[in-house]
Amino acid sequence: MTASTDARTAPSSTDAREPPGPNGLPVIGNLHRYVRDPLSFIERCAREYGDVVYTNVGPMESYMVSHPSHIERILVSESDRFRNAELGQGRLEPLFGNGLVVSEGEHWRRQRIRMQPAFRPDRIAAYAEIMRAEAIRVTDRWSPGETIRLDDEFRRLSLRILVRSLFGTDLDDREDEILEAFRTTTDRFEGANTWLPGWLPTPANRRFERGRQRLDEIVYELIDRRRDDAASRDDLLSALLTAEDDCGERMSDRAIRDEVVTLLAAGHDTTALALTYAVHLLGTRPSAAERLAAELESVLDGEAPTMADLDRLPYTEAAVSEALRYYPPTHATAREPVEDVTVDGYRLPKGATVFLPQWVVHRDERWWDDPETYHPERWLDDSDRPEYAYFPFGGGPRHCIGHRFALVEARIVLATIASRWRLEPTDETLSVRPAITLRPTEPVEAVVRERTR
Numbered sequence: 028m029t030a031s032t033d034a035r036t037a038p039s040s041t042d043a044r045e046p047p048g049p050n051g052l053p054v055i056g057n058l059h060r061y062v063r064d065p066l067s068f069i070e071r072c073a074r075e076y077g078d079v080v081y082t083n084v085g086p087m088e089s090y091m092v093s094h095p096s097h098i099e100r101i102l103v104s105e106s107d108r109f110r111n112a113e114l115g116q117g118r119l120e121p122l123f124g125n126g127l128v129v130s131e132g133e134h135w136r137r138q139r140i141r142m143q144p145a146f147r148p149d150r151i152a153a154y155a156e157i158m159r160a161e162a163i164r165v166t167d168r169w170s171p172g173e174t175i176r177l178d179d180e181f182r183r184l185s186l187r188i189l190v191r192s193l194f195g196t197d198l199d200d201r202e203d204e205i206l207e208a209f210r211t212t213t214d215r216f217e218g219a220n221t222w223l224p225g226w227l228p229t230p231a232n233r234r235f236e237r238g239r240q241r242l243d244e245i246v247y248e249l250i251d252r253r254r255d256d257a258a259s260r261d262d263l264l265s266a267l268l269t270a271e272d273d274c275g276e277r278m279s280d281r282a283i284r285d286e287v288v289t290l291l292a293a294g295h296d297t298t299a300l301a302l303t304y305a306v307h308l309l310g311t312r313p314s315a316a317e318r319l320a321a322e323l324e325s326v327l328d329g330e331a332p333t334m335a336d337l338d339r340l341p342y343t344e345a346a347v348s349e350a351l352r353y354y355p356p357t358h359a360t361a362r363e364p365v366e367d368v369t370v371d372g373y374r375l376p377k378g379a380t381v382f383l384p385q386w387v388v389h390r391d392e393r394w395w396d397d398p399e400t401y402h403p404e405r406w407l408d409d410s411d412r413p414e415y416a417y418f419p420f421g422g423g424p425r426h427c428i429g430h431r432f433a434l435v436e437a438r439i440v441l442a443t444i445a446s447r448w449r450l451e452p453t454d455e456t457l458s459v460r461p462a463i464t465l466r467p468t469e470p471v472e473a474v475v476r477e478r479t480r
């Protein structure tokens with residue numbers, strides 16, 4: 028498959044064709060096929076129709092682009108020809124408001140610049156202490172023979188790390204409520220619920236509304252409590268409270284709420300999933316788990332890692348990278364062309380939704396040997412695969428603001444666990460389904476075993 032050759036200055040060639048794709052039904056297109064088994068549907072589209080497909084799912088025009096060089100164009104080199112997909116915003120706006128994941132233009136740029144300092148390497152190094160302490164606290168609680176729910180444990184742990192690091196406080200007494208509120212609000216983004224209008228009084232919409240109200244209550248309380256001493260503190264929440272624009276105006280409570288809810292949602296669930304999948308996959312590949320344990324033994328000698336240790340733990344890093352390839356928590360990124368764009372000779376019309384599916388690209392045999400195998404070793408050799416054959420954190424101006432945070436957290440937590448315990452899956456099979464993030468369909472459990480040295 029060749030990369031598109033249309034000139035940057037020619038917005039769309041007049042003879043650009045409609046991409047191939049599966050025929051759909053009137054109005055709903057291929058929605059019924061997508062809802063039945065979304066991941067198989069997109070895999071089949073790529074296999075049968077190629078790198079640019081008219082997927083035609085649901086009421087809007089939808090396309091899928093799955094060649095790394097096209098993905099690079101859309102996310103990076105020609106990112107100004109695309110905006111966040113309307114679909115994504117329409118779906119996410121009731122929860123995230125105008126927070127960083129949703130906002131566009133000048134507001135997005137200003138907020139991104141305001142928040143960026145909280146994600147600089149020196150700050151991440153300070154958060155690493157919190158990550159280490161919280162990981163030790165969790166692993167201290169476990170006892171041999173106990174069965175734990177990995178997805179729950181990691182969601183709680185990631186939330187606690189995020190709140191302490193970015194907001195300089197703890198919400199331990201509200202953790203259950205926050206996790207429950209996110210669980211219920213995100214139901215709305217699954218399967219057929221995704222396509223139903225928010226005003227319909229469906230059970231998922233009612234649960235969404237209750238969850239959103241609960242989150243609002245907790246976050247506005249947090250903002251209120253911080254207001255008085257924000258000026259003397261240096262965490263991200265205080266920075267948002269004290270930031271002024273060019274006219275000396277402060278952000279409204281509503282705007283701060285939108286950023287806090289966005290960070291809570293975007294930051295805890297994704298990292299928790301990365302950890303859940305990494306631990307599960309290692310449990311199903313004893314040779315990888317042993318190699319990881321050997322690395323930790325030789326470098327850490329039974330201690331939990333500090334930030335300074337991470338550079339000496341290449342296999343730990345490979346185990347995390349490979350989990351993010353195998354089960355990318357963000358299974359697809361979406362964009363919308365702001366003008367007609369030609370990719371590989373095919374027209375992507377202005378206003379359509381264009382999906383860039385990590386799930387498909389990360390398993391494409393053109394870039395990955397034996398893609399269905401969890402194989403951390405592949406990350407230890409240099410490879411000449413294209414850069415955007417792997418993009419768990421997106422790319423370009425809107426790449427994940429928390430990617431460094433997430434990678435440090437995942438490595439510290441994984442190393443803390445694996446240097447002390449061996450987690451044995453109760454069931455080696457794991458199936459996943461796409462919602463806002465890629466979720467396990469069933470609880471993911473493991474038995475805690477003492478690690479024999």
Ligand code: HEM
Pocket residue numbers: 111127128129139189289290293294295297298301355356357360361418419420421422424425426427428429430432433
């Ligand atoms: C393994 C963990 C994570 C994964 C896989 C992940 C993935 C992603 C991806 C793919 C995007 C780009 C979406 C797009 O281009 O449309 C993104 C954006 C974002 N992520 Fe993450 N993320 C992770 C962790 C985090 C953490 C820890 C935080 C915050 C502490 C965070 C906050 C955000 C925010 C605010 C955005 C929007 C950035 C913008 O549009 O300017 N993420 N993430």
